[in-house]
Amino acid sequence: xxxxxxxxxxxxxxxxxxxxxxxxxxxxxxxxxxxxxxxxxxxxxxxxxxxxxxxxxxxxxxxxxxxxxxxxxxxxxxxxxxxxxxxxxxxxxxxxxxxxxxxxxxxxxxxxxxxxxxxxxxxxxxxxxxxxxxxxxxxxxxxxxxxxxxxxxxxxxxxxxxxxxxxxxxxxxxxxxxxxxxxxxxxxxxxxxxxxxxxxxxxxxxxxxxxxx
Amino acid sequence: xxxxxxxxxxxxxxxxxxxxxxxxxxxxxxxxxxxxxxxxxxxxxxxxxxxxxxxxxxxxxxxxxxxxxxxxxxxxxxxxxxxxxxxxxxxxxxxxxxxxxxxxxxxxxxxxxxxxxxxxxxxxxxxxxxxxxxxxxxxxxxxxxxxxxxxxxxxxxxxxxxxxxxxxxxxxxxxxxxxxxxxxxxxxxxxxxxxxxxxxxxxxxxxxxxxxx
Ligand SMILES: [Fe+3]
Ligand SMILES: [Fe+3]
Ligand SMILES: [Mn+2]
Ligand SMILES: [Mn+2]
Numbered sequence: 001x002x003x004x005x006x007x008x009x010x011x012x013x014x015x016x017x018x019x020x021x022x023x024x025x026x027x028x029x030x031x032x033x034x035x036x037x038x039x040x041x042x043x044x045x046x047x048x049x050x051x052x053x054x055x056x057x058x059x060x061x062x063x064x065x066x067x068x069x070x071x072x073x074x075x076x077x078x079x080x081x082x083x084x085x086x087x088x089x090x091x092x093x094x095x096x097x098x099x100x101x102x103x104x105x106x107x108x109x110x111x112x113x114x115x116x117x118x119x120x121x122x123x124x125x126x127x128x129x130x131x132x133x134x135x136x137x138x139x140x141x142x143x144x145x146x147x148x149x150x151x152x153x154x155x156x157x158x159x160x161x162x163x164x165x166x167x168x169x170x171x172x173x174x175x176x177x178x179x180x181x182x183x184x185x186x187x188x189x190x191x192x193x194x195x196x197x198x199x200x201x202x203x204x205x206x207x208x209x210x211x212x213x
Numbered sequence: 214x215x216x217x218x219x220x221x222x223x224x225x226x227x228x229x230x231x232x233x234x235x236x237x238x239x240x241x242x243x244x245x246x247x248x249x250x251x252x253x254x255x256x257x258x259x260x261x262x263x264x265x266x267x268x269x270x271x272x273x274x275x276x277x278x279x280x281x282x283x284x285x286x287x288x289x290x291x292x293x294x295x296x297x298x299x300x301x302x303x304x305x306x307x308x309x310x311x312x313x314x315x316x317x318x319x320x321x322x323x324x325x326x327x328x329x330x331x332x333x334x335x336x337x338x339x340x341x342x343x344x345x346x347x348x349x350x351x352x353x354x355x356x357x358x359x360x361x362x363x364x365x366x367x368x369x370x371x372x373x374x375x376x377x378x379x380x381x382x383x384x385x386x387x388x389x390x391x392x393x394x395x396x397x398x399x400x401x402x403x404x405x406x407x408x409x410x411x412x413x414x415x416x417x418x419x420x421x422x423x424x425x426x
Contacts, residue, residue, distance in 0.1 A: 041408030081404050117404060152404040191294050191330065191365045195254030 001035065001051050010058050014065045021069040028066070029075020029109050029141070032059075033085030043082035055085065056098045063102035074102075075140055077109040078131075080117035080152060087120065089130050096138050107140035111185065112163055113147035113154060128168070132175040139177060143185040144168060144208065154187040156204040165211030172212075182212050214248065214264050223271050227278045234282040241279070242288020242322050242354070245272075246298030256295035268298065269311045276315035287315075288353055290322040291344075293330035293365060300333065302343050309351050320353035324398065325376055326360035326367060341381070345388040352390060356398040357381060357421065367400040369417040378424035385425075395425050 020028045033055050037043045066074055078086050086092040092108060099106045115128045126149060146155035146163050155161055172178050184204055188197050233241045246268050250256045279287055291299050299305040305321060312319045328341045339362060359374035360366040368374060385391050397417055401410045
């Protein structure tokens with residue numbers, strides 16, 4: 001991490017909070033700590049402790065700014081990459097504890113397709129349950145997407161994949177998280193015809209509504 | 214097309230030419246005419262004639278600026294989308310004729326995976342030959358990628374697909390285009406491990422070198 005790039009990112013986030021507040025948006029978040037890989041592509045498993053401490057200090061400052069602007073909650077979205085932080089349940093839990101004194105609460109946005117990403121978590125461990133069971137209290141928002149677990153697909157629910165909406169909704173209920181807002185988060189190839197995208201989003205929303213509501 | 218957005222894009226391109234020239238880059242290009250779809254997602258087959266005339270006027274002005282900054286050639290990269298212009302051989306030929314008096318030559322950058330994109334061109338017509346045969350003289354640069362023809366994949370050549378490097382190179386020779394620079398253009402999912410990307414790019418470059426050189 002380069003200090004000046006971090007400074008620019010922190011300033012950008014403060015502006016983003018101000019904009020969000022001015023647009024009537026009281027809760028803001030996203031992926032957080034980008035970590036460069038080596039020139040040979042090597043991705044370390046852990047962030048350096050000094051960089052981690054700097055990240056936590058910035059999160060505390062950001063919460064001060066967020067509160068000033070009227071934001072009431074901030075989110076970290078763990079991503080399935082060693083180049084971003086946090087990417088495991090343990091890292092997320094530690095981070096939340098380290099920012100527990102923040103001026104506004106830092107919570108988690110968990111993404112179903114991130115949790116199921118096998119290349120990073122492994123075939124048996126790429127599951128949603130550990131997130132719901134171990135940091136469920138801290139989960140403020142949930143992203144759903146269809147995926148095959150081989151990449152972070154963000155497919156819609158007209159595609160075949162390993163996420164079953166009814167089972168996902170039941171799992172949330174079982175962990176006492178049925179009241180959390182669930183967002184469909186889908187990306188499409190740019191070259192796909194716009195009308196077919198509109199149609200697929202509509203059909204996915206209908207399918208999810210019947211499972212989650 | 215909104216006039217102010219077009220103005221901003223034109224000004225951005227002039228700055229890009231200036232930057233390129235200052236970096237020692239004498240040839241610049243990319244996709245060109247974005248066309249909005251309707252609110253219902255409908256993508257018209259043809260751009261409105263007035264918008265097309267405006268686009269051509271801007272291309273002529275851009276060529277003036279390019280020449281001022283020392284750029285010697287500009288490229289249009291046809292993309293397989295009705296939301297960009299040009300996307301067919303006939304549209305590209307007409308456009309090149311309409312800007313033939315430009316201060317620096319406007320040429321084409323053709324992309325193997327764009328030409329093979331079936332959803333737009335259809336199963337029998339999604340081929341590279343028409344581009345090479347009908348506008349070959351105007352082709353200044355060639356992009357190669359691996360693809361399955363179902364999306365504009367930009368896979369590398371460690372993936373299975375419908376592009377055969379040896380056959381592609383032979384096709385270029387047959388059309389007298391063996392002297393054109395060929396670029397590997399590949400995109401990777403963000404969540405893929407960096408070292409595996411580096412490795413795959415290296416292996417693809419090796420495979421292409423033996424086919425094209
Ligand atoms: Fe997400
Ligand atoms: Fe290309
Ligand atoms: Mn994601
Ligand atoms: Mn492309």
